[in-house]
Amino acid sequence: MAQNTIDPGKQRSNRLIAAICLAFFGGMVGMAYAAVPLYAMFCQITGYGGTTQRVEQYSDRVLDREITVRFDANVAGGLPWEFKPTERSMTMKIGETAQAHYTSTNMFSVPTAGRATFNVTPEMAGAYFNKVECFCFTDTTLKPGETIDMPVVFFVDPDIVDVPELKNLTTITLSYTFFPIEAEKPVAAAPQAGEGVIETTTDDNLGG
Template sequence: MSDTNPLPAGRVRNTALICLAVAAGMLGLAYAAVPLYNLFCTITGFGGTPMLASGPATKVLDRTLTIRFDANVAPNLRWRFTPETPSIKVKVGETQTVTYKIQNTGDAPATAMATYNVLPEIAGSHFMKLECFCFQENTLRAGETMEAAVVFFIDPAIADDPGMADVHDITLSYTYFPSKNGKTLDASAKQ
């Protein structure tokens, strides 16, 4: 006969609770990953995410950059989206406003939200937005057109960033996606 000592019931219960807690924690982290990543990008400018500024720059430098504007629409959204100009020259620290024209070319109302980024990605932490149409959903009736603006400046701290010394052009890119309650919908989702 073999001598077997069954595990005490308390030990089995504790092991099961630990396994359950680890599984719940992993599930929670999976759900939190995207919002935490978005928060990280918003705070640091990582991945070309423009920063949100609370006020204009305190100084304007002589350095001039070309800012290009890229406007896109997801294939499942029947909107036309164009900037008033394809590019502008701007002094570092100077507040600028650029207007976009947005038109619903479909035959039904549509709600959409713009995602955005900056290229080169390293410039994201220096691209400061004061106001932007991209902060909320926009709903347009069939055939309706609206104008919307982005107000921004390039942070004078760019002059102290050695990685930005050879950057002369920055592209601000937007893409409109169908959305509902502030969340963009999957490309295959119906409106």
């Protein structure tokens, strides 16, 4: 009987195809993991999606033109907080540094924790809304009934007037949403000697 033989050239071809497929799959996985931080960096630099800018210094230029900033507050389900701005809007000159305040109150009978995200509308204005101080992306824990003040220091970049789509903009809305943070479950301690030990009786200890 004739034995089936595999062409060595075909074997090499199959191995090459398998290697290419494996490399492609690995590349796709790597791109998936890199996509989140790269997307966040892209939003931070460009203001895409209403992402505001974080800066270390105040504006060195103030225009003789006013703009109104509205403040919005939201709480996601599962977080028993009352979260609100102390004032609904503020009007300042473009380039002028301003400070707004939000307050958060824990309405529950046990400590609860939350973390805030934010965005600006219109979204294109996010690249020109600069925050010097902010409570966003910081884990905050409140005791039962506790209320805290949460300031935000910001200014609107004067370069916003050079953007054709934004040159006539008169109002920007800054919106925060607090989400609950699950508390870590305590690790059970090992039982101490003589504690929590249940003695059992074996047949060796039974008489008869």
